[in-house]
Amino acid sequence: MKYVEFGADKQRASTIVIGLMRIADMTTKEATALVEAGLEAGINFLDTADIYAGGKSEEILGSVFAENPGLREKVILQSKCGIRIDKDFTWFDFSRDYILKAVDGILARLKTDYLDSLLLHRPDALMEPDEIAEAFEKLYKAGKVKNFGVSNFNPIMMSMLGEAVEFPLVANQVQLSVAHTPMFDAGFQVNMHWEGGVMRDGGILEYCRMNNILIQSWSSLQYGYFEGTFLGSEKYPKLNAVLNRLAEEKGVTAGAIALAWILRYPAKMQAVIGTTKPARVKESAAAADVALTKKEWYEIYLAAGNKLP
Numbered sequence: 001m002k003y004v005e006f007g008a009d010k011q012r013a014s015t016i017v018i019g020l021m022r023i024a025d026m027t028t029k030e031a032t033a034l035v036e037a038g039l040e041a042g043i044n045f046l047d048t049a050d051i052y053a054g055g056k057s058e059e060i061l062g063s064v065f066a067e068n069p070g071l072r073e074k075v076i077l078q079s080k081c082g083i084r085i086d087k088d089f090t091w092f093d094f095s096r097d098y099i100l101k102a103v104d105g106i107l108a109r110l111k112t113d114y115l116d117s118l119l120l121h122r123p124d125a126l127m128e129p130d131e132i133a134e135a136f137e138k139l140y141k142a143g144k145v146k147n148f149g150v151s152n153f154n155p156i157m158m159s160m161l162g163e164a165v166e167f168p169l170v171a172n173q174v175q176l177s178v179a180h181t182p183m184f185d186a187g188f189q190v191n192m193h194w195e196g197g198v199m200r201d202g203g204i205l206e207y208c209r210m211n212n213i214l215i216q217s218w219s220s221l222q223y224g225y226f227e228g229t230f231l232g233s234e235k236y237p238k239l240n241a242v243l244n245r246l247a248e249e250k251g252v253t254a255g256a257i258a259l260a261w262i263l264r265y266p267a268k269m270q271a272v273i274g275t276t277k278p279a280r281v282k283e284s285a286a287a288a289d290v291a292l293t294k295k296e297w298y299e300i301y302l303a304a305g306n307k308l309p
Contacts, residue, residue: 001014001015001016001041001042001043001285001288001289002014002015002263002288002289003015004214004268004269004270005268006045006076006116006117006147006170006171006214007116007117007146007147007170008146008147008168009146011076011116012044013044013045013076013214013270014042014043014044014045014270014285014288015263015269015270015271015288016038016041016043016045016259016270016271016273016284016285016287016288017043017045017046017047017078017216017270017271017272017273018034018035018038018043018045018046018047018272018273018281019047019048019218019272019273019274020046020047020048020052020057020060020061021048021049021052021053021057021274022057022274022276023057023060023061023276024052024053024056024057024060026060026276028060028063028064028067030276031060031061031063031064032064032067032068032071033278034276034277034278034281035061035064035071035075036071036278037278037279037281037282038281038285039074039075040282041281041282041285042285042288043281043285044074044075044076045075045076045078045270046061046075046076046077046078047078047079047080047173047216047272048061048077048078048079048080048110049079049080049081049083049119049121050079050080050081050083050102050105050106050109051080051083051085051121054085055105055109058079058106058109058110059109061109061110062108062109062110062111062112063111065110065111065112066111072112076116076117077110077112077115077116077117078115078116078117078118078119078171079106079110079115079117079118079119080118080119080120080121080151080173081098081099081102081103081106081118081119081120081121082094082098082099082102082120082121082122082124083121083122084098092121092122092123092124092125092126093124094120094124094126094127094128094131094132095128095131096128096131096132096134096135099120099132099135099136099139100135100138100139103115103118103139103144103145104144106118107144113143113144114143114144114145114146115144115145115146116146116147117145117146117147117148117149117170117171118139118145118147118148118149119148119149119150119151119171119173120132120148120149120150120151120153121151121152122151122152123150123152123153123154123157127161129160129161129163129164129165130164132161132164132165133164133165133166136148136165136166136167137166140167147167147170148165148167148169148170149169149170149171149172149173149213149214150169150171150172150173151172151173151174151216151218152172152173152174152175153172153204154201154202154204155202155203155204155207156202158172158207158211158213168212168213169211169213170213170214171213171214171215171216171270172204172208172213172214172215172216173216173217173218173272174201174204174215174216174217174218175217175218175219175225176215176217176218176219176220176262177217177219177220177221177222177223177230177258177262178230178239178258178261178262178300178301178304179222179223179224179230179236179239179304180219180222180223180224181301181304181306182196182200182201183201183204183205184205184301184306185197185306186198186199186200186201187203187205187206188308188309189309192309194307194309196306196307205265205267208267208268209266209267209268212268213268214268214269214270215265215267215268215269215270216269216270216271216272217262217269217270217271217272218272219274220258220259220262220271220272220273220274221255221258221259221273221274223235223236230258230304231243231254231255231258232254236304236305238303238304238305239300239303239304239305240254241303242299242300242303243257243258243300243303246292246296246300250290252283252286252287252290253283253284253286255280255283255284255287256283256284256286256287256290257287257290257292257300258287258300259271259273259284259287260287260288260290260291260292261292261297261300261301263287263288264292264297271287
């Protein structure tokens with residue numbers, strides 16, 4: 001396993017992250033096995049959010065910590081807030097009072113006194129940076145949150161927030177996989193008439209790299225917006241052929257090659273995996289030790305249906 005420095009305390013954070021969105025239907029015993037499988041493979045970073053299964057995912061993880069004394073201190077724990085769901089109505093809220101209330105709920109469900117990292121989830125267009133700064137300061141001084149970051153923010157949003165918030169943003173969690181590459185496409189096709197030349201993100205990868213902000217990929221093995229995995233999909237025959245060949249050559253799984261493709265970008269990177277199977281956690285962990293050449297990285301990119309000028 002490879003590690004990156006994380007946060008003010010420079011914690012050693014694994015480059016593979018276990019995402020816990022889908023654990024709501026698992027027993028405490030099953031969820032414990034998942035976390036422990038990660039630790040055995042060197043994965044010490046857990047990611048969740050208050051909206052996952054309406055808070056149930058956090059409750060399951062909280063039961064894991066309650067029934068396994070000492071386990072909480074072995075992991076770097078991250079959650080997210082800011083998305084509100086009222087029955088069938090979803091909206092975003094970064095108001096000071098809501099952030100404070102949300103974190104108290106997160107901590108109660110997780111049965112822990114603090115988060116190593118709190119991310120603001122989908123951007124709130126009505127955000128007031130000064131209010132967010134107040135919330136962060138209160139949470140930090142109370143010992144409830146050690147580090148702060150964002151999810152799905154573009155560079156201008158991060159800059160605007162940074163003008164008010166004293167704490168450096170430690171991470172930006174964004175959708176990225178070999179089958180979802182608009183952040184790369186726009187860079188390759190600058191000033192081209194092709195569809196890929198449209199910059200939709202404002203240069204997230206470059207901004208984060210320049211400002212030492214950790215990039216965390218979500219839907220790391222998925223295509224579309226939760227449409228499914230590209231691994232073994234008949235929609236991606238060329239991609240799977242290349243992934244399978246490289247997997248055989250390097251003695252890992254095709255999934256590990258796809259994760260290694262994300263980690264190959266020369267910035268501070270983490271790839272979030274969403275499996276609930278301990279065996280797949282261990283297979284994914286191998287990605288951190290796969291060294292793809294530049295040629296292999298581009299071969300994978302093109303096999304996914306992308307093109308270069």
